[in-house]
Amino acid sequence: MSDKVVAVAGATGLVGSQILRTLEERNFPVKNIKMLASERSKGKTMTFKGEEIPCEVLGEDSFKGVDIALFSCGGGTSKKFAPHAAKDGCVVVDNSSAWRMDPKVPLIVPEVNPHDVEWNEGIIANPNCSTIQMVVVLQPLHKAAKVKRVVVSTYQAVSGAGVSALEEMEQHTRAMLDGGEPVCNNFPYPIAFNCIPQIPGSDAFEDGNGYTSEEMKMVNETKKIMGDDSVLVTATTVRVPVHTGHSESVNVETEEKLTADQAREILAAAPGVIVKDDPAKQLYPMALDCHGKGDTFVGRIREDVSHPSALDMWIVSDNLLKGAAYNAVQIAELL
Ligand code: L14
Numbered sequence: 001m002s003d004k005v006v007a008v009a010g011a012t013g014l015v016g017s018q019i020l021r022t023l024e025e026r027n028f029p030v031k032n033i034k035m036l037a038s039e040r041s042k043g044k045t046m047t048f049k050g051e052e053i054p055c056e057v058l059g060e061d062s063f064k065g066v067d068i069a070l071f072s073c074g075g076g077t078s079k080k081f082a083p084h085a086a087k088d089g090c091v092v093v094d095n096s097s098a099w100r101m102d103p104k105v106p107l108i109v110p111e112v113n114p115h116d117v118e119w120n121e122g123i124i125a126n127p128n129c130s131t132i133q134m135v136v137v138l139q140p141l142h143k144a145a146k147v148k149r150v151v152v153s154t155y156q157a158v159s160g161a162g163v164s165a166l167e168e169m170e171q172h173t174r175a176m177l178d179g180g181e182p183v184c185n186n187f188p189y190p191i192a193f194n195c196i197p198q199i200p201g202s203d204a205f206e207d208g209n210g211y212t213s214e215e216m217k218m219v220n221e222t223k224k225i226m227g228d229d230s231v232l233v234t235a236t237t238v239r240v241p242v243h244t245g246h247s248e249s250v251n252v253e254t255e256e257k258l259t260a261d262q263a264r265e266i267l268a269a270a271p272g273v274i275v276k277d278d279p280a281k282q283l284y285p286m287a288l289d290c291h292g293k294g295d296t297f298v299g300r301i302r303e304d305v306s307h308p309s310a311l312d313m314w315i316v317s318d319n320l321l322k323g324a325a326y327n328a329v330q331i332a333e334l335l
Pocket of ligand 1: 156157158199
């Protein structure tokens with residue numbers, strides 16, 4: 001692979017900075033890197049391999065001569081600028097939800113559907129964080145025993161909502177310990193010492209069917225990534241006062257029965273998956289342990305006592321890495 005001219009759009013954000021770290025750690029063949037950000041970040045610099053690089057303001061002409069652009073700058077910005085980048089011959093890997101369900105745009109998790117990179121027309125979508133870590137585990141089970149239906153509840157970390165949400169969790173925590181007033185901007189209710197069954201904020205219930213948009217992303221994106229509309233998903237997505245690392249309780253019904261041992265064996269051999277499952281030793285994955293790791297961790301694997309061919313499990317991954325930056329860099333590697 002020859003060295004690439006890379007642009008990171010949204011370089012100063014939480015995911016943007018993780019993209020830079022991941023490109024460094026995985027030694028991505030970078031010839032030259034451009035830091036693109038909004039007007040607000042003008043004058044800021046970002047470090048790449050020890051070099052201070054000034055941010056440029058993202059514009060229609062930012063992508064001339066760029067081979068690969070990693071976007072993490074929100075759906076609106078992506079809708080506006082990704083087509084300009086594609087027109088200039090650049091391939092965009094986009095983290096927002098703007099393009100994911102567009103039939104002309106591949107939606108990729110490299111462990112599941114790397115081949116879909118071939119039909120890209122200049123824009124590739126990075127799936128939703130909660131969906132990515134779930135399908136990495138579902139796909140090998142689907143191959144072995146055909147997944148019919150999935151019931152998932154998520155326990156999602158605050159860092160998914162960005163820096164200001166993390167600051168808000170800190171303010172709420174201090175206020176509630178010290179007898180002050182939690183001030184809600186990112187969240188409809190205090191997030192400290194609480195669980196909020198709504199992700200994201202004010203536009204969560206936009207579909208009008210009682211599901212949040214995050215839940216419908218899990219329903220729809222799973223089918224597209226796995227390339228199988230017969231995989232049925234229902235989801236409840238919950239924000240919990242965790243800094244980083246999404247956890248998921250997942251019930252998987254399969255056409256053929258899998259024992260817990262068979263599932264552990266299949267998942268131990270699956271790419272990107274680490275089985276951490278020894279109840280006798282109180283070993284199971286947790287958000288705190290997955291921090292900074294690109295893999296998806298699975299444990300608490302057991303046969304559902306209420307069903308003849310279903311499994312329960314607990315899936316955890318770093319939402320900023322496999323859920324965002326790491327998956328995006330893996331897609332760039334496929335290119
Ligand atoms: O679909 O935790 O990429 O607020 C990323 C942020 C989903 C919600 C996406 C969060 C969003 C997520």
